[in-house]
Amino acid sequence: MKTKDSDPGKWAYPDHTKAKHEIFEQYLLAWFPILASTNGRILVLDGFAGRGIYNDGSKGSPIIALSALLNHSHWQRMSHREFVFLFIEHDEDNAASLLSAIDGFKAAWAAENDRPFPDNVKTRVVNGTFEQEAQAMCDWLAEQKRSLAPTFAFVDPFGWTGLPMKLLAELLNHKSCEVFINFMVGFINRFIEHPDQTENMNELFGLDAEQVLADFDGTDRVAHLRDVYIRQLVEVADFPWVRWFAMKNSTGNVGYYLIHGTRHILGVEKMKDAMWKTAPSGDFSFSDRLAGLDVLFTPEADLTPLRSALLHKYAGAGPVMVKPSIEEWVVLETPYRKPHLTATLKQLEKAGLIQVNRPKGPKQQFAAGVTVVVP
Secondary structure (H helix, E strand, C coil): CCCHHHCHHHHCCCHHHHHHHHHHHHHHHHHHHHHHCCCCEEEEEECCCCCCECCCCCECHHHHHHHHHHCCCCHHHHCCCEEEEEEEECCHHHHHHHHHHHHHHHHHHHHHHCCCCCCCEEEEEEECCHHHHHHHHHHHHHHHCCCCCCEEEEECCCCCCCCCHHHHHHHCCCCCCEEEEEECHHHHHHHCCCHHHHHHHHHHHCCCHHHHCCCCCCCCHHHHHHHHHHHHHHHCCCCCEEEEEEEEECCCCEEEEEEEEECCHHHHHHHHHHHHHCCCCCCEEEEEEECCEEEECCCCCCCHHHHHHHHHHHECCCCEEHHHHHHHHHHHHCCCCHHHHHHHHHHHHHCCCCEEECCCCCCCCCCCCCEEEEC
């Protein structure tokens, strides 16, 4: 099916798309070896795969995913596993372009490495919609009484249609499945109550518009829509840990949210690592919030919100283990990473705001067994 999505004007490569792809790549670089250590088959599902290449020659997400695996420094350790890449693209011209780009990547890789493209790396381009193909997969899995292999699903639509909450929940119900969604909140906020979009919005949230807006307090509707969507990912799709990252333009307005759902703490940790490693340009920024304060993802992180939140949370709690208690709190409930915690604890100890108890023996900064007391 040919659609307006093959319009060349849609395939420029702005900085915010580049940053989104860098996060995708950084996460896969961490995810591939972790999953390959315990699983025989691993699936990468790109639900809105695109053309494979942008107008300026930049790689699209399918080529980025293949490159992240085949050019990985640990590829030889993973080469005994089977990797399946399923790329779904609903526009006929885009799908043909993508297939050509993949063939080109395979040929270039084989020539560069002087050997055939690995037969344990399977690629499939499907010209169809994500909704149709995902439903077909669910139906087949149910018929065969099987579950999906460990999967990383990248869901990056141009708008808000074609990704029903119920379908995400049904498809990604395996404990090792994760999802990374581009939640186009700007458009959603504009059309949430539009009568022509009632069915699409109902499918997107798994709720009707009245339910979505039922407890809106009248302050920040964009944040409210994000929170409702995340709540649905937790309650309906059964992702216990969902993190969001706001993409703001130069005026400070949120254009969209990148939302990651996982069932493993390590997945949260690695996604935040990927976010912090991606340096936004001056035209946009990534942000999150903690204790009512914005946290910008910059090379030199402002640790003030983390210091304040840590002192507040553990005040008077008695000795608390740094590993795993405080580390898990930082990973799961703040925007920050473990290295940020270490830097913060050093600052607080130096300022005399915390007491650090270390086991006898060689002095270790904040290793296992170290406890912290906040007066």
